Amino acid sequence: MDMPDTTDFDLERFLPYLLNQAAEATSRSFHATYKASYGMTRTQWRVLANLGKFGSMTARDICTISHIEKTKVSRAVSALEAEGLLTRSPSPQDRRAEILALTDQGRVIFADLGQRAIAYDQALRAQIGPEIAAQLDDLLRRIIAEGELGPPED
Numbered sequence: 001m002d003m004p005d006t007t008d009f010d011l012e013r014f015l016p017y018l019l020n021q022a023a024e025a026t027s028r029s030f031h032a033t034y035k036a037s038y039g040m041t042r043t044q045w046r047v048l049a050n051l052g053k054f055g056s057m058t059a060r061d062i063c064t065i066s067h068i069e070k071t072k073v074s075r076a077v078s079a080l081e082a083e084g085l086l087t088r089s090p091s092p093q094d095r096r097a098e099i100l101a102l103t104d105q106g107r108v109i110f111a112d113l114g115q116r117a118i119a120y121d122q123a124l125r126a127q128i129g130p131e132i133a134a135q136l137d138d139l140l141r142r143i144i145a146e147g148e149l150g151p152p153e154d
Contacts, residue, residue, distance in 0.1 A: 019143070026124065033116050038109060043068055043076040045113070048102070051086060052110030056101040058091060085109060 011017050027042060034040045040048070050062050059073045066073075077100060080086045085106035091097040102110060125133040 030117065030120050033120065034113055037113070037116075041076065041079075043072045044080055047073060047076045047080060047100075048085065048106060048110055048113070049117075051100060051102045052107065052114065056099050058094075058097045058099060060097065062100070080106070 031042055031045075034045045046066050046068060047062055050065055051057065054061075054065070059070070059077055062068065063070050063073050077086065077088070081088060084103055087101050087103055088098040089101070091099050128136070
């Protein structure tokens with residue numbers, strides 16, 4: 001079997017790679033905020049943020065919304081529960097599932113980090129400029145709306 005010619009492929013011009021690198025750079029930058037203030041991991045922040053935005057839900061719901069693997073969410077939930085930031089209660093619909101909800105302390109921290117996230121977002125948008133930020137919003141929403149693309153047709 002002949003190997004395809006990959007001499008023209010440039011990873012640094014591959015859009016999925018660039019999108020991932022941009023997401024990682026901004027995520028790492030904001031991570032310093034919640035790590036320094038509350039000692040949270042990225043996954044803990046994402047679990048807290050989802051519960052803060054959407055309200056009570058299961059860990060499976062968080063995995064689906066956030067595209068985070070189940071084991072990472074499970075560890076984050078345990079850590080947040082140990083810190084008194086969320087509670088678990090049995091799901092009335094599914095005995096195997098638990099409903100997760102922020103505690104009062106969890107809601108206070110979510111509100112604080114939410115304000116910091118707004119400030120971070122505003123600074124990032126100011127740095128790249130309002131026109132480019134608006135274009136980027138539109139483009140990213142289009143990519144998200146398109147979902148997964150299948151292989152190109154021959």
